[in-house]
Amino acid sequence: MNFLWFEDFLVLAETGNFSRAAEERHVTQPAFSRRIRALEDWLGTELLDRTSQPARLTEVGEWFRGVSEELMVRVASIPGEARSVAEAHSTTLRLAATHALSFTFLPRWLRTLETRTSLGPVQLMSDVLRQCEALMHQSKVQFVLSHTHPMTKGALEVDGYPSTIVGSDVLVPVSAANQRGDAMYSLDGPRADPVPFLQYSTDSGIGRITRAVVGDRLAHMKTNVVFTAHLASVLRTMALDGRGVAWLPRTLIEEDLASKRLVQATADSNWRVPAQIRLFRSHGAIGKAAEDFWNAALSVAAE
CATH class of the missing domain: 1.10.10.10 (Winged helix-like DNA-binding domain superfamily/Winged helix DNA-binding domain)
Structure with missing residues (x-):
């Protein structure tokens, strides 16, 4: 048969x-x-x-x-x-996180969770948001950590995956500094030439947020897209090299701002984009170790 x-x-x-x-x-x-x-x-x-x-x-x-x-x-x-x-029966936590949060927020957040529960082995898959969402849909991970914003819903939110806000961030328009310490490229005031713009690809969660929040406003400005990439870390490198303006997570560029290697490209606070850092979990049963991890995340988020 x-x-x-x-x-x-x-x-x-x-x-x-x-x-x-x-x-x-x-x-x-x-x-x-x-x-x-x-x-x-x-x-x-x-x-x-x-x-x-x-x-x-x-x-x-x-x-x-x-x-x-x-x-x-x-x-x-x-x-x-x-x-x-x-x-x-698994003690291994399978977590997907976007690249920007894997480098910055995730390590500190895990240390905080370890004060509430004993974490077993953690298998991290770091990728662009679209791929992280696919891993969750394929049941290859139990959790996804990403930036979110109320003005745009990702696939996991649309599909009703349980989630909780575990942190916050701000997407800041930044540029390399000139010799006077001012922004090499500014969004303020009149300008003769288009502002060079460092853009996220459509696979990027941060790109999805920036397009939803400031895309219309940018469309009415003189800008010139000079570089496109999936990753905030790549756009950060290009901004440091003086290639243009990029919206970057403050969690990623705190040291750059403190050292003035990067400076804000505008004095207008309306250009800054507040973002949530949200943890999504798989539907249904995920095992005791993962449930303990989820409950610890909820406990820390409630504080």
């Missing part, structure tokens, strides 16, 4: 045509017919009346159609159930 036979039978029951069913299953018609006949031999009875066109299910075939549908649903659920069993 082969599980492929059940899938073959369901396609044939739907189409009633051996040629079309064989095409959908990407096999030749003779090979497909042999697989259906092998299934009937295994059951010891015929499932189809081949004298009619299209082929019709016998009474046993109608019964077996329901059995096959139930069986395929059950088979499809087995990998997820196996992962759930493994989750229940």
